[in-house]
Amino acid sequence: MALLQQWRDMAYSETANKGDLQRLWSAYFQKEKDIYAILLKNPDEEVKGTVKELADKYEVDIMTMTGFLDGINDSLKTPNPIEEMEEDTEVSLGFDKELLYKNMVAAGADWLYELPEWEAIFDEDTRKALYKEQKSSTTIVKPAKVYPNDPCPCGSGKKYKKCCGKNK
Numbered sequence: 379m380a381l382l383q384q385w386r387d388m389a390y391s392e393t394a395n396k397g398d399l400q401r402l403w404s405a406y407f408q409k410e411k412d413i414y415a416i417l418l419k420n421p422d423e424e425v426k427g428t429v430k431e432l433a434d435k436y437e438v439d440i441m442t443m444t445g446f447l448d449g450i451n452d453s454l455k456t457p458n459p460i461e462e463m464e465e466d467t468e469v470s471l472g473f474d475k476e477l478l479y480k481n482m483v484a485a486g487a488d489w490l491y492e493l494p495e496w497e498a499i500f501d502e503d504t505r506k507a508l509y510k511e512q513k514s515s516t517t518i519v520k521p522a523k524v525y526p527n528d529p530c531p532c533g534s535g536k537k538y539k540k541c542c543g544k545n546k
Contacts, residue, residue, distance in 0.1 A: 381429065382460050385444040409438050410446055411489055417471060418495035424472035430465040440465060449485075453478035475499055480512040 388394075389402060413436045417425065427435065433443035444460075447469060451457050458469040479500070482491035496505060524531055526539035534541050 380461060381440065381444040381463050381465070382448060385441050385448065388441060389445060406442055406445055407489065409436075409442050410449065411493070412436070413438070413446055414490055415493055415495055417473070418493060418499065421473075421475050421499050424470055426468065426470045426472075428466050428468055429463060432469065432471070450478070453481045476508060479505070479508050483509050483512040484516070 389399075389406070391399065416436065425432070425435075429440060429443055429447065432447075433440050436443065436446075438446070444463070447458055447463065448460055450471065450473060451460050453473045454470065455472045455474055456470060459467065463469070479491055479496065491505075491509070500508065524538050524543070526537065526543060528538050530536050530538045530541035530543070532542050
């Protein structure tokens with residue numbers, strides 16, 4: 379079974395004890411934060427290696443590294459073959475800085491997008507702009523409702539019910 383499937387079976391298990399899952403995720407998030415803190419110190423360096431080599435490099439187990447690779451994959455310049463990844467699969471951690479920041483915001487991972495290492499990459503205004511851009515990209519804006527006695531939006535000057543709303 380591919381590593382990703384093993385990770386997902388473990389991390390998203392329907393049958394596991396809730397306390398065990400909470401502990402798993404709590405430990406994972408701390409390790410994830412530590413790895414990002416290291417990666418963000420040299421954001422332009424493309425870290426490469428096998429899944430096992432990267433797990434050893436960042437002092438985490440294979441499953442944690444698999445979860446990390448799953449999480450960062452959408453932020454990479456070249457996505458890794460995570461679906462069929464094994465311990466000896468060559469992977470890259472070459473990420474797009476803006477995309478990574480936005481994806482952290484989208485995931486609601488404030489412990490990641492608020493890491494102090496970001497301060498050396500983007501100034502405060504840039505971070506705020508990226509945050510705002512990400513948040514507004516997922517906001518649904520509904521058009522204002524036009525009521526029968528409102529002026530018609532077509533600009534005729536007539537009431538909506540006597541103009542464009544006549545046949546509705």
